[in-house]
Amino acid sequence: VATFKNYLSGLRNIFTWSQHRQHGYAGGDDYKTKIGQAIKSPATCRATLMHDGLNGVRVTVPDGNSVVLRELKSVKGKFPRNVKQGEVIGYAGRERDGEAKATHIEGWLNGVRVAFSKLQAHYSTSARTKRIAAFLNARAKALHLPPTAAARTGRRGPYYWRLVQTWGRHHNLYPKPKFVINGIPGPQTRKVEAKLATLAK
Ligand SMILES: [Zn+2]
Helix, strand or coil: CCCCCCCCCCCCEEECHHHHHHCCCCCCEEECCCCCCEEECCCCEEEEECCCCCCCEEEECCCCCEEEEECEEEECCCCCEEECCCCEEEEECCCCCCCCCCEEEEEEECCEEECHHHHHHHCCHHHHHHHHHHHHHHHHHHCCCCCCCHHHHCCCCHHHHHHHHHHHHHCCCCCCCCCCCCCCCCHHHHHHHHHHHHHCC
16 A cells, blocks of 8 residues: 655644635645755655756655645755655755745646545545545455445455455456455455555546
């Protein structure tokens, strides 16, 4: 599961998402930063430079969702590259006027710009479980299997895992031929669940 950490969250949000919208911007949150303050990657992911004149870095997790940090004074290291969560990718402040008003952060979820907090919520275990369970329930119906309550509760129980295993077996995702559907998740079943997470948007 991708995890996103907002290293700016302890700072003052001086231009909120709704203020961005009110002023005609597409959205984002600007946190008050000091010139030269280290800006860390919110996730373990691929980091690339933005080429839009706003001194931004985009960090993208394997399923394609991303975070953009803008208004950096400078970036650190070579791009594109793989970065670890917490790794310094740049420094706050604007080169243009030498003024460090704030650092802008925005999330991208399924191709849509969203608040960073919304992106984080998307990756919470409970929200992820609900999406996967809803995806599995839609298919269980066709197989005349009862639905898992995990779609409602966000909690993974033995029956949820049985549906994950059934789906994995149906799609030949288990290498061993002597496989049993037992509702107990092993490493392979966790891999099947990760695959499901990429499909259950
Ligand atoms: Zn902004």
